[in-house]
Amino acid sequence: DEAVHLPAPPDLSVHSTNMKHILTWSPVTIPGETVNYSVEYQGEYERYYTSSTWIPSSWCSSISTPECNVTDDITATVAYNFRVKAILGSQSSSWSTLKELFNRNSTVLTSPRMKISKDGYHLIVEFEDMGPYFEFNVTYWKKSPNSQKELYKIVREGGSLVHLETMEAGAEYCVKAQTIVEVIERSSTFNQVECIRAQDEFPL
Amino acid sequence: GQEFHFGHCWVQRAILQDLWRAFQSIRSTVQALDNNTDVRLLRQEFLRNASLAEICHLNYSLLNFYLSNVFIKYHTKAEELGILTPFTTLANNFFAILKKLQGCKERGMFSLSESSQRKFQLFQQEFTKLNPEVRLTKALGEVDILLAWMEKAFR
Numbered sequence: 249d250e251a252v253h254l255p256a257p258p259d260l261s262v263h264s265t266n267m268k269h270i271l272t273w274s275p276v277t278i279p280g281e282t283v284n285y286s287v288e289y290q291g292e293y294e295r296y297y298t299s300s301t302w303i304p305s306s307w308c309s310s311i312s313t314p315e316c317n318v319t320d321d322i323t324a325t326v327a328y329n330f331r332v333k334a335i336l337g338s339q340s341s342s343w344s345t346l347k348e349l350f351n352r353n354s355t356v357l358t359s360p361r362m363k364i365s366k367d368g369y370h371l372i373v374e375f376e377d378m379g380p381y382f383e384f385n386v387t388y389w390k391k392s393p394n395s396q397k398e399l400y401k402i403v404r405e406g407g408s409l410v411h412l413e414t415m416e417a418g419a420e421y422c423v424k425a426q427t428i429v430e431v432i433e434r435s436s437t438f439n440q441v442e443c444i445r446a447q448d449e450f451p452l
Numbered sequence: 453g454q455e456f457h458f459g460h461c462w463v464q465r466a467i468l469q470d471l472w473r474a475f476q477s478i479r480s481t482v483q484a485l486d487n488n489t490d491v492r493l494l495r496q497e498f499l500r501n502a503s504l505a506e507i508c509h510l511n512y513s514l515l516n517f518y519l520s521n522v523f524i525k526y527h528t529k530a531e532e533l534g535i536l537t538p539f540t541t542l543a544n545n546f547f548a549i550l551k552k553l554q555g556c557k558e559r560g561m562f563s564l565s566e567s568s569q570r571k572f573q574l575f576q577q578e579f580t581k582l583n584p585e586v587r588l589t590k591a592l593g594e595v596d597i598l599l600a601w602m603e604k605a606f607r
């Protein structure tokens with residue numbers, strides 16, 4: 249079959265939020281054909297010591313969508329480069345690479361979703377599971393007209409109920425939290441403060 | 453988050469956990485290829501009576517050595533053995549730690565001590581005595597000792 253000119257996939261870029269890294273590019277379209285893509289990556293080590301070495305992406309050796317989850321490929325806080333080529337039958341395009349190298353320390357950190365509840369007089373907090381790198385810095389206090397003493401707790405992982413405090417009867421308690429990602433030495437902004445009131449004392 | 457004090461410099465504990473996970477997935481493959489179990493390159497006595505600054509410098513020299521003498525020559529073998537992904541995780545995290553320690557060294561946070569230099573030279577001598585393929589496999593198989601030394605500096 250007649251060779252078709254297969255351009256290199258353009259517009260490569262990485263979009264990263266909460267340590268989930270997605271590589272995207274513009275599709276290569278050949279009327280009536282399905283074009284596949286192959287993705288490879290290179291860390292700063294490879295670029296510095298073995299620059300001709302590229303490593304096949306864990307999940308995107310031959311895919312048909314112009315997008316690849318490269319979270320499992322980026323396993324160090326160094327600058328990574330990616331390259332993508334288009335494949336049509338036995339034909340391959342040249343490689344296209346990132347205009348700017350990507351380091352995971354540039355990921356967008358959103359403030360955590362949080363649920364506070366009470367179990368009797370116990371103040372309970374729960375966070376969504378955001379993955380192995382996420383810890384939660386929780387700040388909480390008892391609302392009172394004069395002083396407001398803030399207390400702190402580090403919650404090591406999301407997806408489970410955590411006891412914060414045993415509340416005084418009838419008192420109102422407020423909580424706010426931020427994520428901490430140690431491997432990139434950064435934290436998110438605090439989320440919206442949420443408050444809850446402890447039940448009054450049981451009548452004797 | 454918990455910091456991991458590497459002598460006077462610090463490396464995050466979470467990075468060490470990534471390194472252990474990566475090493476665990478190559479351990480059996482690499483250590484099975486090491487038939488010369490009498491020889492140990494990274495010896496426990498290197499750390500005996502060593503100050504934190506000395507440990508820091510010894511690890512700095514070893515990380516530098518691993519990147520420019522071990523990983524660089526084992527890349528093709530790692531591909532053949534099907535362990536390239538954990539291997540590149542180790543290499544890139546070592547690279548990141550070395551860059552950080554480089555900064556500490558330039559800020560004079562750890563000094564070149566005679567005894568840590570002597571220990572590093574002992575390691576190099578032992579390494580060069582072995583034949584090329586054997587020493588690379590042995591050095592890679594001893595990364596757990598290197599990680600344990602990093603962890604020791606944390607306590």
